[in-house]
Amino acid sequence: MGKTVLWLILVAPLLLKGWYVDNFIYHYTGTRLLGFTQVLCNDALIYGGIFILLYFSFLPTIMRGLAAILRLAALLLFALYIIDYAIIVNFNTHLALGDAIKYADYSYKYIQQIYGLSDFGMLGLSALVLAVPLYFSWVRFKSINPYFKKWPICLILGLPLAAAFADNEKYAHAWIYKNVIDYNLTILSEAAPYSAAYVDNFSFQEPINCQTQPVDTKNIIILMVESLSAYQSRYFSGIHDWTPNLDAIASQHQAFKNFYANGFITEDGEVALLTGLQPLYPPSSYTDDGGTSFYSFYNIKDSLPNILKKHGYKTEFLTTADLEFGNTGVWAKSVGFDYIEGHDQPEYEKWERFHFEAAPDEALYLRVLDRIEKNKRNNFLLFIKTVSSHHPYINPETKEKSESAAITYTDKQIGRFYRELQNKGFFKNGLLIIVGDHHSMTPLKKAEVELYGQYKASAKVPLVIADGYQPASVENNQYQQIDVFNSLRGLVAGKQCYSDWNGVLFGAAKTSPKYIIHRRGDNRDMVSVFAENQEYLVKLDGDNTRVNSKLPAEQTVRQLLVEKVNALRIARAKWALTQSAEKSD
Known part of the structure; x- marks a missing residue:
């Protein structure tokens, strides 16, 4: 026996x-x-x-x-x-x-x-x-x-x-x-370094177009919702009907139905939305901070908080999560936030705690409304990072353990928060951006794959921009998280810039990027590149980085994709070396 x-x-x-x-x-x-x-x-x-x-x-x-x-x-x-x-x-x-x-x-x-x-x-x-x-x-x-x-x-x-x-x-x-x-062993090629000779001889030029426009200094709230995915929404996909409040907000404002996360974890979403940089990391040795969170993305001077502060904004990073996880608090400070708070805020003491020691989303939104009152005398950026829809799924109110229950609760609180903003007159001079940080960490649904394709499905998240002065609209051209950064930077600077790799979400310069990069969570040695009607896979392998999927017809396109990916990773490697040298000094 x-x-x-x-x-x-x-x-x-x-x-x-x-x-x-x-x-x-x-x-x-x-x-x-x-x-x-x-x-x-x-x-x-x-x-x-x-x-x-x-x-x-x-x-x-x-x-x-x-x-x-x-x-x-x-x-x-x-x-x-x-x-x-x-x-x-x-x-x-x-x-x-x-x-x-x-x-x-x-x-x-x-x-x-x-x-x-x-x-x-x-x-x-x-x-x-x-x-x-x-x-x-x-x-x-x-x-x-x-x-x-x-x-x-x-x-x-x-x-x-x-x-x-x-x-x-x-x-x-x-x-x-x-x-x-x-x-x-397969994904080990992601860590393959670029040779010194390759880096010395490498160059990449990306044509950029710019267009002036009137400066607009609205108050800005970026609501980054944990694991919010297109398939959860009837409005964005027709697959599930778990987000009726989000869907109602989307139908009244600007809804982007062909929008993509640039990575597969929360850290990637934060990097993309707040620095405008693709969350592609340099080849990692797993030493000298090579395996740490936000590696090579600390102390970004041209981050959104730093840019907005130059225009008189107060910038705040608000979450109920433990800021020690992934070194989030240290990173947020390094990119310029004036004020940062997490799970240990005294106002959360009376609330029940869940994963990452977080109080439920309801508590977070109440706290945000309080911070809005304290900041009403000056322009502000509030970056809100929710937690309640993180795996393992649980509805904080009913304690039901399922994805649908957790997302239903998350959506309910989004609806309440939006209505409170309306009641307080936020939209008279305010911009609310609701966006998923990444696709949920669950197996793709068959309906998703059939609707979007096997690679795009894993990056598809909703984006809603609620602006009191803009009529309701639906955008079906492709956009991505780094376009949020790019568009907000242009909004306050009075100059919107765009390229084949960076889009603009609103205004006279509204432009869809030709290519979108997505850092994959399944095959870490692969990067997806989405064109409007095509999907490519780029194999990360140092000097031998290459297009690994069905090849485009033209050699110039293959070369462009590889050079762009290499340019991003080499830039981060150089930045990491610079930061390391400054620490040692």
Whole structure:
């Protein structure tokens, strides 16, 4: 009985991953067993490694110390597999080395928040997690089934044969059934550096057009809503009807139905909206801050807060999230915000806390309304970062745990906030921008893929611009998050500039960008580039960066896409070196 339980524990993660991935792929293709069989094939080598390590550790002739080392190695590999599976299910991506380094310092807090554990509870959990493998590694097993000795013959012959049937090129979302080691080796090219010779000889010129217009110093609120995605809205996609308040606001103002996030995490959205820079990071060594949040995007002098302050604005960054997560508070200060507050604001003490120690969105909006009153004597920029729609989904009012429940609550609070702004006369001289930070970290829906295509679907978020003096309109041309920055900068400067890569959202210079860059969360070594009627994939690989998808007809287009991506990453690498040199001085 005991051995059966151990076998079930050992194979359960493999079976669960196979079942999950099979359902994931079924959403796209309507095909069953493809995902399950590919998981078995891809993970055969990992499980083979686990079994072989365990086999040799149980041989009666092996030294006890060596046996313990082999069992610990097997358990670590098994733990790695389980963690990777959990990340796939929760965040729609694999466990990546860069992320492990980046979020390691906050993982303790995050586990506490998700499972409601005290420090004592975490201590007990840690002791249990450590005690079980240590006991298993050191204890001697008195009897070994004679059939156990035949294991390696089957495994050594069978598992490599199974792995030979893995097909990771045929299917567009094959990343999900790759094993964690293969995945990390594949995306390793993202960290490939540019050679000194390549950088020295590299040049890229981007033609920019500018148009003057009257200066307009409106009060500005950027409401960046966590995981707000087009598919959640009936108005923006017709797929779900979870956002009736947002839809009503969109129908009365300027709605952008072909709008894209430039990245896949909140940090990317913040970088794009507040600095106007594409959230493409330099090749990372995972050392010297290479794996840290906002790497190479600190101290941006031409950030939106710094630009607006020159025109007399007060700038504030408001959230109920823990500002230590991702070093958000330090970054916000570095890009020029006058005032920054997070979860530890005294006004939130009476509110129930959820993930990232955040009070619910209702509390955040009440706080924002208070800050508007305090800033009414001068022009202001308020950047609002919500949390309640973050995974794992829970409705703070009903405690229902589902995406639809969380988004419904989030939408309800957006509606209330908008009506309060109306009542206070904000729109007489105010601009409210409602935008998603990134597509939700959930598997793409089949309806999304059919509507937008497999690559654009993962970047599609709503954008609504509520301006009391502009009539209702629907924009179907493509735009992106960095265009929000670009347009607001031009609004207060009296000069709107645009190019093939930067658009303008409003005014006489309103222009759609020809190309949009999206940093992907599934294949980290790939960058999507969206043209109006075409999608390209650029493989990140240092000097050998290249277009990896169906090639455009013209060589000049291929060259343009690669040079633009390289120009962005080389610029960030140079900036990081400059910042590092200033620190050392």
